[in-house]
Amino acid sequence: MIALDELLVDNLLWAPLLIVLLKVVVVFIVGLLATMLMVWFERKAIAGMQNRIGPNKTGPFGILQTLADGIKLFFKEDLIPNRSDRFVFALAPFLSFVPAFLAFAIIPLGGDFRNGNGGEVTWFGHVTKVQLADPPIGVLFALAISSIAVYGIMLAGWSSGSKYPLIGSVRASAQMVSYEAALGLSLASVLLLAGTLSTSGIVAAQTTITQWNVISTGFIPFIIFLIAATAELNRPPFDLVEAEQELVGGFNTEYSSIRFALFYLAEFMNTVTMSALIVTLFFGGPQPVAFGNFVFDIPLLPNALEGTFWLLAKVLVFLYIYIWFRATLPRLRYDQLMDLGWKVLIPGSLGWFMLLASQRLARQNDWNIFIVTGSSVVVMVACYLLLQAAFSKSAREREIQGSMF
Amino acid sequence: MEFFVFGCAALMILVGAVGVITRSHPVHAALSLVLTLFGVAVLFVAQEAHFLAAVQVIVYAGAIVVLFLFVIMLLGVDRVENLRTEPLTAQRPLAVIVSLGLIGILVAAFTTGSGALHERGEGINIPDLNTGTDANTTQLAESIFSKYVVAFEVTSVLLVVAVVGTVLLSRRIKSVEVETSK
Numbered sequence: 001m002i003a004l005d006e007l008l009v010d011n012l013l014w015a016p017l018l019i020v021l022l023k024v025v026v027v028f029i030v031g032l033l034a035t036m037l038m039v040w041f042e043r044k045a046i047a048g049m050q051n052r053i054g055p056n057k058t059g060p061f062g063i064l065q066t067l068a069d070g071i072k073l074f075f076k077e078d079l080i081p082n083r084s085d086r087f088v089f090a091l092a093p094f095l096s097f098v099p100a101f102l103a104f105a106i107i108p109l110g111g112d113f114r115n116g117n118g119g120e121v122t123w124f125g126h127v128t129k130v131q132l133a134d135p136p137i138g139v140l141f142a143l144a145i146s147s148i149a150v151y152g153i154m155l156a157g158w159s160s161g162s163k164y165p166l167i168g169s170v171r172a173s174a175q176m177v178s179y180e181a182a183l184g185l186s187l188a189s190v191l192l193l194a195g196t197l198s199t200s201g202i203v204a205a206q207t208t209i210t211q212w213n214v215i216s217t218g219f220i221p222f223i224i225f226l227i228a229a230t231a232e233l234n235r236p237p238f239d240l241v242e243a244e245q246e247l248v249g250g251f252n253t254e255y256s257s258i259r260f261a262l263f264y265l266a267e268f269m270n271t272v273t274m275s276a277l278i279v280t281l282f283f284g285g286p287q288p289v290a291f292g293n294f295v296f297d298i299p300l301l302p303n304a305l306e307g308t309f310w311l312l313a314k315v316l317v318f319l320y321i322y323i324w325f326r327a328t329l330p331r332l333r334y335d336q337l338m339d340l341g342w343k344v345l346i347p348g349s350l351g352w353f354m355l356l357a358s359q360r361l362a363r364q365n366d367w368n369i370f371i372v373t374g375s376s377v378v379v380m381v382a383c384y385l386l387l388q389a390a391f392s393k394s395a396r397e398r399e400i401q402g403s404m405f
Numbered sequence: 406m407e408f409f410v411f412g413c414a415a416l417m418i419l420v421g422a423v424g425v426i427t428r429s430h431p432v433h434a435a436l437s438l439v440l441t442l443f444g445v446a447v448l449f450v451a452q453e454a455h456f457l458a459a460v461q462v463i464v465y466a467g468a469i470v471v472l473f474l475f476v477i478m479l480l481g482v483d484r485v486e487n488l489r490t491e492p493l494t495a496q497r498p499l500a501v502i503v504s505l506g507l508i509g510i511l512v513a514a515f516t517t518g519s520g521a522l523h524e525r526g527e528g529i530n531i532p533d534l535n536t537g538t539d540a541n542t543t544q545l546a547e548s549i550f551s552k553y554v555v556a557f558e559v560t561s562v563l564l565v566v567a568v569v570g571t572v573l574l575s576r577r578i579k580s581v582e583v584e585t586s587k
Contacts, residue, residue, distance in 0.1 A: 088432065136541060140459035149465025151439070154471070158432065158478055166478065173475045177468060184463075197538050 019128060027132045031104050035269045039066040042268075042323050049327040070261060078257040083161030083259040092159060092351050093255070093262035096152025100269035101146040105132035107276045110286050110308035113204050129200055130286075130307070138198040139191065142277055143184055144344070146232050150176040152266065153241060156271050157251035168250030172234065175337060179231040179238075182345035186224040189217045189353050192360065203285035208292060214282040217356060222282045224349045226321075229274045231341065234267070235322060237329035240337060275318035279311060286311040347387060351380045410451050417444030435473050442466045456541040 040055065040063055055062030070392025080089060110120050111130035120127050131174020135141055150173055190213045194202045206212045214222045231238040241252025250264050279285055286307030289296045298306050332340070355376045362372035417440055424437025442465045449458035491497075549557050 085430075085432070087437070110436075135455060136539065137455045137459040140456070140463065144459050144462040144467060147463050150467070150471055154474060154478075155432075155436075158474070170475065170478055173471055173478075177471055177475075177582070180467070197542060 010312075015393075016128075023128075023132050027104060027109075028101065029270060030109070031101055031365070035265055035312045036066045036070075037063070038272055038319060039264075041070075042326075045320065045323045046327050046333060049324075058230075062184070064320065073261040074258050076257040078259065079254070081161055081254050081399070084254065085159040085161065087091045088155050088159035089254075090259075093259045093266075094152075094158035095155060096149065096266040098264045099145045099152070099267075100266040100273065103142050103273045104269070104276070106135065106138060106141050107131060107273070107280055108134075108200050108203050108285050108306065108307075108311075110311060111200075112307060113207070113285075113287050121209065131200065134198055134200050136198060138196070138200075138203070139281070140197055143180075143187070146183070147180055147391040149232075149266075149270065153251045156255065156263070160251075160254035162254060164247045165251050165253050168241050168243075168247045168253075171334065172251060174197050175234070175238065175240065176232055178338060178341040179228045179345070181359075182224055182349055183228040183232060184343060185346060185349035186221040186228065187281070189221040189349070189356050190352065192356055193217055197267060199280055199285075203280055205285060206284035206287055208290045209284075210291075212282065212284050217282075218352070219347060220352045222278075222346050225282070226278065226350075227340075228345060229278065230322070230325065230349075231337070233270050233274055233322075235271060236326040237331050238337065239331060240334060241333060271322055275315045275322065276311070278318055283314050284310075285314075343387075343391060347383075351383065355380065355403045407451065410447065414444045414447040414451065417441070417447065431477050432474065435470055435477065438473075439466050439470050442470070454541060456545055 016223060033042050043065065044054045055065035055254060058064040058068045080086060108129065108131045120129055133141075153172040153176075154169045157165040157167075157172065160166070176338045190202065191197060193216055194205050196205075202213075210216065234241045239250075242252065244250075247253070252260055253339065255263060288298075288306060296311060301309070355373070358372050359369060361367075361371045421439070421441030421444060424440065425434050427436060428434045442461060446458040446461040446466075449455070449461060558585045
C-alpha cells in the first residue's frame with residue numbers, strides 16, 4: 001500500500017483527483033505569491049526602519065517591485081564561469097528551490113479545528129484537509145527537507161570554482177549541520193506534549209491559548225527553535241554564508257540571471273515556510289485565539305475559512321519579527337555562532353526536554369510533581385556547572401596552546 | 406501503481422550505485438550516493454516504513470553525505486582521480502573475486518530463502534501490532550526503549566567513546582610546562 005492522500009485511496013474518481021490537483025496548484029501559487037509579497041514587505045519594512053522610502057514606483061506602494069525585478073533577472077545574461085563544474089552549477093539552484101516548496105506541503109493552511117473537528121472540511125462532497133499532504137511523519141518531513149536544503153547552498157559554492165563562494169559554502173554546511181541538532185531537540189519537547197508527529201494532530205491539540213505549545217512547553221523550546229530556525233534559514237544575524245563585507249556575496253557570487261533569482265526565491269520561500277512552521281508548532285496554526293471557553297470569533301465567516309485568516313495573521317507577525325531581526329542585530333562572528341549552537345542551544349534544549357519528560361512521567365505515575373521538578377532542576381544545575389567547568393578548562397588550555405578553536 | 410513506484414525507486418538506486426563507483430570525481434560520486442539513499446527512502450515509504458524513510462533522509466542524506474562533502478571541500482581533494490595508477494597491484498583481481506563471491510552468496514540466500522516468505526512463514530501478511538498515524542514511531546520506540554534498551558544505550562556510549570577518543574588522539578596538549586613557567 002502506497003501512502004497517498006486519503007481521498008485517492010479507495011476508488012479513483014475524478015472529483016478527488018481534481019481536488020488534489022487543485023490543492024497542488026493552489027499551494028504552489030500561494031507559495032510563489034507569498035514569496036513575492038514577502039520580498040516587497042521586507043524591503044518596505046526595512047526601509048521604514050532605516051528612514052528610507054523603499055520601493056514606491058511599481059504599482060501601488062511599489063508592490064509589484066519583485067515582479068519587475070524577476071522579469072529583469074530573467075532577461076539578464078546567464079553566466080557560467082569557466083572553472084565551474086557545469087552540471088552541478090546548473091543543478092544547485094534547483095536543489096535549493098525545490099525543497100523550499102516541498103516543506104510548504106505539510107503546513108495546515110486552514111480548516112476548522114474547533115470542537116475536535118480535526119481540520120477536516122467538505123469540498124464537493126468529499127472530506128479532506130486544507131493541507132497538501134498530512135504524512136504520518138509530519139514534522140520529521142520538514143526536518144528532512146531542511147536538512148537537504150543545505151545541498152543547494154553547499155554545491156552552489158563549491159561548483160562555482162572560486163574562493164569566496166567556497167568559503168561561503170563551507171560555512172553554510174558547518175552552520176546548518178550544527179543548528180539542525182538544536183532545531184530537532186527543541187522540536188522534541190513539542191512532540192513530547194503533542195504525542196503525535198502529524199502537523200494537523202499538533203494543531204488540533206492546541207485549542208486554547210494555554211494549550212498553545214509556546215506556553216505549555218514553557219517558552220524555552222520556542223526561543224531555541226526560533227534562533228535555530230533563523231540560523232537554518234541563513235538569515236541575519238546568522239547570514240555568514242553570504243556576508244557581503246567579507247565574501248562579496250557568499251555562495252551565490254558567481255550566479256547571475258534566473259539562477260540567482262531561484263536562490264533568492266528559495267531564501268524568502270524558506271522564511272515564509274519556517275514562519276508557518278513555527279506558528280503550526282507553537283502558536284496553534286489555524287486555530288483562533290481562545291481563552292478557556294471564550295473564542296475570538298470573526299463574525300459572518302465560516303469556521304473553516306476563518307482558520308486561514310488566523311494563520312495569515314500569525315505568520316505575518318513572524319515574518320515581521322524576521323525583518324526586525326535583520327534590521328536590528330549585527331552579524332555574529334564564526335566562533336560566536338558555533339559557541340551559541342553547541343554550548344548553549346543544544347545543552348539547553350536537551351536539558352529542557354529531560355525536564356518536560358520527567359514531569360510527564362511524574363504525572364503518569366502520580367508522583368509528587370514538585371519534588372520531581374525540584375530534583376530535575378537540581379540535576380540540571382549540576383550538569384550546567386559541570387559543563388561550565390569543562391568549558392573554562394578547555395578555554396584555559398587553548399589559551400596556553402595559543403589556538404583560537 | 407506499486408510496481409511503478411518500485412521501478413522508479415529501483416532505477417534511482419541502481420543509477421546512483423553505479424554512479425558512485427564509475428564517477429571519477431569525488432563530489433559527483435557523493436551526489437550519486439545521495440540519489441541511492443533517496444531511492445531507498447522512497448522504497449521505505451512504499452513499504453509504509455515512514456519513520457525509517459524520514460530518518461534515512463535526515464541522517465544519511467542530510468548529515469553523513471553532507472559531512473563527506475564538507476571534508477572533500479575542506480581538504481581540497483575535489484580533483485578528478487587518475488584511475489590508472491595502481492597503489493596495490495593485487496587490488497583489482499582480488500576485488501573481482503570478492504564481488505563474485507558476494508554475488509554468489511546473495512543469489513544462494515535468495516534462492517533458498519524465497520520459500521520462507523510464502524511456505525513456512527506468514528508471508529507478507531504479518532499483522533500490524535497497532536495501526537494509526539503514529540504506529541511506526543510507537544512500535545519502533547517501544548522496541549528500542551524497552552526490549553533493546555541496553556543495546557541501544559551501549560551503542561550510544563560506544564559512539565561517545567569514539568568521538569572522545571578521536572579528540573584526545575588528535576589534540577595532544579604540548580609544552581604546557583614551558584608556557585606556565587614563564
